[in-house]
Amino acid sequence: DADVTQTPRNRITKTGKRIMLECSQTKGHDRMYWYRQDPGLGLRLIYYSFDVKDINKGEISDGYSVSRQAQAKFSLSLESAIPNQTALYFCATSASVRRRELFFGEGSRLTVL
């Protein structure tokens, strides 16, 4: 089983619908991130959380919100999806300041029609 699990893996929705992407991890890491990947672009940070009570906006947070339900769970919501939010979304985790490896989930492909 994957250490960082994302659901759903694929989702097609319509403009204006609310969508939630979920992420859970068994790595015991405190830090969790949501990234977006678009063709030809590097991964871009949407939101990050360093612990359950800490939520921070990344470089492209407009149109998104997050919830850190527990150390192991971090969900991303699109309140009213629009077509330019069609992308591959990745959850990632890291352990601490000293151990700086970033581990990714399998991805959630979202298509907004």
Add this chain to the structure above:
Amino acid sequence: GQQLNQSPQSMFIQEGEDVSMNCTSSSIFNTWLWYKQDPGEGPVLLIALYKAGELTSNGRLTAQFGITRKDSFLNISASIPSDVGIYFCAGQLQGTYKYIFGTGTRLKVLA
């Protein structure tokens, strides 16, 4: 914003050949990470580097943290068909939590 320049963007090589790719930036990093990503899948961490000049291997893969702390390279020796995929780098900016990502090198191996 900060950018990572990764090159080459793509390469076709013969099985058995060695491959080299690199990432450069004008910013200083305290960590370099190298990943492989297959289509529709999540990036898999290959190598992590933490110190300027550090040279680390993982099987046929070798990566180095540039001494200026602004670049890194990845070598793959004796390529095989399963090396096909997209390889990208990530750097964590010095003094921050922030990771910057390269746009990837698409590798195709001809048998």
